[in-house]
Amino acid sequence: MDRLPRWADVVLVPLISLVFAAIISALVLLVIGQSPVEAFKVMVDGALGSAYGWGYTLYYATSFIFTGLAVTVAFHAGLFNIGGEGQAQLGGLGVALVCLSLPWPHWTIALAAATAGAALFGAAWALIPAYLQAKRGSHIVITTIMFNYIAAALMVYVLVDVLRPVGQMDPASARFPEGAQLPALNDLPLFNLIFQKPVPANITLLIALVMAVVIWAMLWRTRLGYQIRAFGKSEAAAKYAGINPVRITIIAMLISGALAGMMSINNVMGEAERLLQNSSEGAGFIGIAVALMGRNHPFGVVLAALLFGFLYQGGAELGLWTSIPIEMRIVVQGLVILFTGALDMMVRMILGRIFGMVRSARAMRTA
Amino acid sequence: MDYATLLQILDTTLRLATPLLLACLAGLYSERAGIFDIGLEGKMLAAAMSAGAVAALTGSAWAGLLAGIGASMIFAALHGIASITFRGNQLISGVALNFLASGITVLIAQALFAQGGRTPPLTGDARFNPVTLPGAEALRDVPVIGPLYYEVISGHSVLVYLALLAVPLTWWVLFRTRFGLRLRAVGENPAAVDTAGVSVVGLRFAAVGITGILCGIAGAYMATALQAGFGREMTAGRGYIALAALIFAKWRPVAALWACLLFGFFQALALRPDVVEAVVQVKVPVPLLDALPYILTVLVLAGFVGKAIPPRAGGEPYVKER
Numbered sequence: 001m002d003r004l005p006r007w008a009d010v011v012l013v014p015l016i017s018l019v020f021a022a023i024i025s026a027l028v029l030l031v032i033g034q035s036p037v038e039a040f041k042v043m044v045d046g047a048l049g050s051a052y053g054w055g056y057t058l059y060y061a062t063s064f065i066f067t068g069l070a071v072t073v074a075f076h077a078g079l080f081n082i083g084g085e086g087q088a089q090l091g092g093l094g095v096a097l098v099c100l101s102l103p104w105p106h107w108t109i110a111l112a113a114a115t116a117g118a119a120l121f122g123a124a125w126a127l128i129p130a131y132l133q134a135k136r137g138s139h140i141v142i143t144t145i146m147f148n149y150i151a152a153a154l155m156v157y158v159l160v161d162v163l164r165p166v167g168q169m170d171p172a173s174a175r176f177p178e179g180a181q182l183p184a185l186n187d188l189p190l191f192n193l194i195f196q197k198p199v200p201a202n203i204t205l206l207i208a209l210v211m212a213v214v215i216w217a218m219l220w221r222t223r224l225g226y227q228i229r230a231f232g233k234s235e236a237a238a239k240y241a242g243i244n245p246v247r248i249t250i251i252a253m254l255i256s257g258a259l260a261g262m263m264s265i266n267n268v269m270g271e272a273e274r275l276l277q278n279s280s281e282g283a284g285f286i287g288i289a290v291a292l293m294g295r296n297h298p299f300g301v302v303l304a305a306l307l308f309g310f311l312y313q314g315g316a317e318l319g320l321w322t323s324i325p326i327e328m329r330i331v332v333q334g335l336v337i338l339f340t341g342a343l344d345m346m347v348r349m350i351l352g353r354i355f356g357m358v359r360s361a362r363a364m365r366t367a
Numbered sequence: 368m369d370y371a372t373l374l375q376i377l378d379t380t381l382r383l384a385t386p387l388l389l390a391c392l393a394g395l396y397s398e399r400a401g402i403f404d405i406g407l408e409g410k411m412l413a414a415a416m417s418a419g420a421v422a423a424l425t426g427s428a429w430a431g432l433l434a435g436i437g438a439s440m441i442f443a444a445l446h447g448i449a450s451i452t453f454r455g456n457q458l459i460s461g462v463a464l465n466f467l468a469s470g471i472t473v474l475i476a477q478a479l480f481a482q483g484g485r486t487p488p489l490t491g492d493a494r495f496n497p498v499t500l501p502g503a504e505a506l507r508d509v510p511v512i513g514p515l516y517y518e519v520i521s522g523h524s525v526l527v528y529l530a531l532l533a534v535p536l537t538w539w540v541l542f543r544t545r546f547g548l549r550l551r552a553v554g555e556n557p558a559a560v561d562t563a564g565v566s567v568v569g570l571r572f573a574a575v576g577i578t579g580i581l582c583g584i585a586g587a588y589m590a591t592a593l594q595a596g597f598g599r600e601m602t603a604g605r606g607y608i609a610l611a612a613l614i615f616a617k618w619r620p621v622a623a624l625w626a627c628l629l630f631g632f633f634q635a636l637a638l639r640p641d642v643v644e645a646v647v648q649v650k651v652p653v654p655l656l657d658a659l660p661y662i663l664t665v666l667v668l669a670g671f672v673g674k675a676i677p678p679r680a681g682g683e684p685y686v687k688e689r
Binding site for chain 2: 138146149154156292327334337346349
């Protein structure tokens, strides 16, 4: 098979995968008797057509940047962390415990503490699968899936029997104190020129962007990042070079879990302001699609997270204004994972053929 | 706990273990052939929706069953194309197909029936109704054994007995036929199978196809026997529990039966927290009972309850030497 030029590998492959996913999505809409063009218009209008729509798109994107980075770091170590969902839920618990523990004087202090809590709880939930993978060879994919279910059961228990205030019916924690409420984008200087009405996107967006840069620097500019990537590429070679596989597996998963946990400052602290059942709403899983789409590069992850933010807000609008169920966005999510992740080789083969044809045509002309 | 309550729980155990068992055996074929399949869940869900929809439209549970198998086979074929033909990542393919199934089932059910993503409730012949085994009525009054036979063993839908029969059948196919030998070989050492002149791709597609059929029956059972119609996300993680049971059973058919009965028992217990409380004398939180199969699986994976060693070539696409 012909090797693809680098620009084609980085830009063309994900784009073509996306086009395939879009075509199949359009076909699905046609099959259920809906107009794909109309649907797309509603999505663009609802997600990008107003500052309000952008407020939601960016809010979703913030969560997806965190979970996408989480999957990315694990991927670079050759680990497939499907447990982002559970880690995010536990991160939410960390946020709630921190926010409810003290009457926080100012949101900046609360934010720093809650971020630490979220990262700590998320990392802790990734620790056992990581340890079992590193020490006992238990397949991390299965253990992290199991931990998602265990996390869900644990959260039901915690919310119903522990954190629920006396006399409250719905399984949720108490509302966070005033001092633990984060400013939304409409409360921030400069941003409030664009966002004049209250939006759910909040200061966490900036933290997410900073984290993207931090993770990029960690992966490509530090010794640890080099070790993680070397280990992911070839365990045998990494071992020979003196890299400790147990240490790298555990560290990579701790970082991954911490990132997944940190998404909860966005939704739990920034938006809901209390801990609800199923707080992460599948964002942990979307991290998989985001990481694949973003080619496991933090910059790509940010772009892919924006795309999925658009998809999520647009999908919600579909559910509101059309008879297309909101589940359409899960279909698109599945298709994106299928084409960018599993059928990657197919896209490459098609592109390789085309490039091969172009090359031989050029060779014929020069000859 | 009295005898009648015990029988009731065992009866529920068998009903709840059936979809687990079918899905578990489905996974067994695929994984023994070296194709990891975490998409059991999605296949069951797709089958449940098709079976529920077709049974509602035609009024025949058997037509529903066929439709369920068909839908599951489509998903199995997609998994085969992605992971065998294009040598993609089998885990990612499974994850993708699970999401696809989760969304598309609601979309289609909503487009067909406009009942909030469910299929209409099934009655009469559109469901697989309980069958009374021969002699159950006559033996009913025999002490101890009579009620056990009447309450627990008899009185299930035909699919339950089909699932139980699939266990010895799977054992026989895998360990007593040439096809089974080759299927196991292709999961351990595909290069050797290839050298012997047997098609690795063909065998793996056959295995994935059988997985599709069994998941189809499992899904159809969910919508047309266990419950009366399809509801969104109705499989509720059973595909993953089946996967857990498969690991717990160390990829062996008879052990799979016991593992699924055990996990079915946990599910039955989670429905009766009052009984659990009466037996252990402590209030056990229901979520803990819900989480038990998953916790147990982690313990098994960790090697604390015997070591589970998967088929050696599992998860790796086979590249023929050129």
